[in-house]
Amino acid sequence: MTKSRKPGISRRSALALMGGTAVTFATPWVAGAQAKTIKVGMPTILSGRVAQLGTSSRNGIMIEVDKVNAAGGLAGRPIEMVIRDSKGQPQEAARVARELVNTDGCEILIDAEASSGAFAVHEVARDLGVFCVHTNSETSSLTADPKQHIPNAFRTARQGVHDSIVGGGYAAAIAKAKGLKKWATCSPDYAYGRDTTGEFVYYLKQFAPDVEIISEAWPKLFQPDYTEVVTKILQAKPQALYSALWGGDLTSYIDQANIYALFTQMEVFAVNMADYTALTVVKNLPKGIHSGNRYIKTYPATAENAAWGDAYKAKFNEYPTNWSWENATAMMLIAAASKKANSADGKKLAEAMKGLTIKSPFGADGTVTMRAEDHTLIGYAIGWGTTIPVEPYVPEVKSGDWKQILALEAEWKKTKGYT
């Protein structure tokens, strides 16, 4: 039997409602704080072969969001992250970004897309005027090209040209010392692979003019088998090999090249090797692969960096990636800008962010700076070293010199017609 109910609100509900109203009015900060929540939208890649890009970006930013919220939020407004999957498709990234702002009411965008999607989100930021921080795209032109410049967008990721200057200089020093004149390259056949390889070779030749590229291989992105690429390089008999392969592609390549003993026949420079995503997965990591630092908790060798890496590991049961620190840096800078402007308003944040220097576990000298002129991050730890198969994986990292990086970057911008 069911109980019959009188129409209208029950006495119990009415009491609860009145009680709730009374509490809300008596404690205005509860209702007020809820209304003032600031929504931060984040399109990223959470599915598919590079889902790790999105998950480690999300983890990286959440560590810092929790800290900001524990300290009272952005100018008193707690942050609510709205994180959506773009599936790695640029058009989907743009759609999600637009929806986050227009429908979900996000006041800040964290663009945690790969380069292909980042340019699409950048156009949304241009159109809507929303405050936007690009956290993963390393393609130099995103901030270096004045045509791309908008006052409301910033980048907290590495920049390809910075890595290439340091990598080119490091490789040239070894090339000179060991007499490595014949080089081969093997990089994924898409914008990132082509650009990064081109810039690396450019600076390698600048620093060591007698270097010659005798063979190039361009396997497609996510190719399962590299045998023909490995044997092609073996045929060319180069003294050194550069590769911009990354993630699962890089580990596949290493496994397949290993059984041809490729690593004993030439010096190998793989810019994306020194990231935990690759280091911890490869079972038989050859000794002595030269790599740029992506994220390792031992470089910069400071207590702050080690503590950050360990805290991340404790929370998510895996080590951070390159994308983790880039996203964490975005939130650190936003929090500092908000403190400086005493506001969470996008326009004021953008103004405060320009030229802002903050203490950072990822800084070459313990700080990083958001450069005012082109809204990109400088001063982050950047270096190259050789790998060993066990922790700390890259025992010694040779640091890049930021004075030299900035001077050469300025020259590069001139040659590109950017300044």
Next chain:
Amino acid sequence: MDIDALTGCFASAACLVTQTTSGLIIGMLLFLVAVGLTLIFGVLKVVNFSHGAFYMFGAYFAMTAYQLSGSFALAMLCGAAGTAILGLIFERVFMSRVYGNDVLMQLLVCYAFVLIFDDVVKIVWGPEFRSMGMPTAFQIPPLFIAGGVVPPYYLLLIGVALAVAAVLGFSLARTRVGKVIRAAAHNPGMVSALGINTGLIYGGVFALGGMLAGLAGALAAPVRSLTPGMGFSVLIESFIVTVIGGMGSILGALIGALLIGLIRSFGSLGFPLFTEGLMYLFMVIVLVARPTGLFGKEVA
């Protein structure tokens, strides 16, 4: 285009040996996947779009077995047996329901399972890529044959695939079971009328196809990174192989796979920017000259 590199290679025994074995390796793994695909099509008349998932499961099963036991042989066995069981269940529970249906319905079921299987792998093994690692027994320097480099592991791989091809060819042509399977492919109604359980044959063939793909995945696991969705690109190349060789022909799958392997290995020397394109170009030429594929039979 780098024709000099290609002609230079043909003039050097070392280069020929290296590139030919490289082509054989690519081809043999492809053959194992493609032959399952072609067998299933030949008997069941179903294009199994979820075939790549069996390759993926084979690799993951092998990796897990290897991590737990440390035995490479057991890893291979688990990869093959696990996918055979999976294939049988998949066929009996799901595919058998859509045999009479429109091809679009079959496609839809297969595609749904591509997504479901990928997510299962994601849930069980995680979304990150994994690596099995080369077994210690094969962590030895490569052999040098006539100056060409040949890794011992790849010799094993080629040997296993050739053995599979020989056993398959022999069993289908000479044994009773083979004859029944061929009869079922030709006229399932008559086979059924003779009192032979066609459901069992269908399930068995699907399990065999799944097992071969799983074996390919297991053999590839030590040298390729494991990710959810890894079956997709292999499936595409297997389709090219079956189109070239002719749907339903085992010999066609073998020849098609070897041709694709050799096109990739020599093509990367002569046409480094057009290696992928060469495969498709070859497929187009075969389709124009022989629409049923090299060894495909005309449908009456």
